[in-house]
Amino acid sequence: MPFLTRPVLTAGALTRTSQPTLPTGDGLILRPWRAGDAPAVHAAFQDPVLHQWHIRSCDSEDEAAAWIGEWQRAWDKEDNAQWAVVDEVTGELRGRVALRQILLGDGVAEVAYWTVREARGRGVAARAATALTRWAFEEIGFHRLELMHSTVNEASCRVAAKCGFALEGTKRSALQHPDGWHDMHFHARVRGD
Template identity: 50%
Template sequence: MPELLPPVVDPDRFAATPQPHLSGVDGLALRPWAEADAPIVYRAFQDAAISRWHVRTAESVGQVRRWIERWRTAWSAGNGQWAVTVGDEVAGRIGLRRSDLGEGHTELAYWTLPAWRGHEIAPRAARILTRWAFEDIGFDRIQLTHSVHNPPSCRVAAKCGFVLEGTLRGAGRHRDGYHDMHLHARLRTDRPGVR
């Protein structure tokens, strides 16, 4: 059955172009992950705060190399993952996932390495990626979810103008069971700084 509406985001924006490097201020930038980053990602997943909120664990650097390859492959479907860097040092990760190019929706996900917490890494990276996704790509809606037991992630969402739309009951499976999840979102039509 033919679609009545064209996709909101042209799939060629991803499939036919390489993943970009995105620059911010104060030396913060987003770049595609490289195979050489595997030891950094492996160490990140040994951190209790990162591993608590993820349903996967990194068992080896080789396993992480395979993740990075999948992250690079997922770009063509609109699911980009970036290393967040300050100067030449990796400070965290940010990415788009569960992208629906037809509807113009995507989801934001992020983490920050322990040494960089308290330096506004996640909010600064989220602002860069959100601006690019709305202005350069044309997404209409970006959302993020996090466990109600994860207040730091809630603060990141609020700092970036992601409105708390509600609580999804029992929607997030974690190692200790299902968690209620906060749902935050921004629309392309929202004014900057909308809360």
């Protein structure tokens, strides 16, 4: 049975080129992950704040290296795309930003991010998510980007608002964290917002 609409994006929308490096224009760069980033990723995941909001731990640099390998291969699958957020001058890791759960036909993906402890309170997550959002809408042609965070993660809610993601609602008891089930705020931006 044929569809009545055309897909928003088709296979190859991402992989027609290599994963790009994206400047934020204000001192940060979003670049593909490198094997040499493993020590910095492992160090980032030793932070108790990251444990509070993320459901994974990282027990070794080898585990971080395995994640990076997965993140690098994900580009070719076009189901998620991950970038290291680094300082433009020093190259030091400031965080991670990603498009997850990509549905090319629908033109939809989820924006996700985390920052290292030293980068918090400096607008790193908002600047990185804004650059990624701009690229996803303007360069690739996504129609809708979504963003979710725990309702008690006020910093993430501020990031979503700064990036223009409207709060659409609350998904009750939607994600289990180490301290139990969390309600999740559900934000979104649509191309043209």
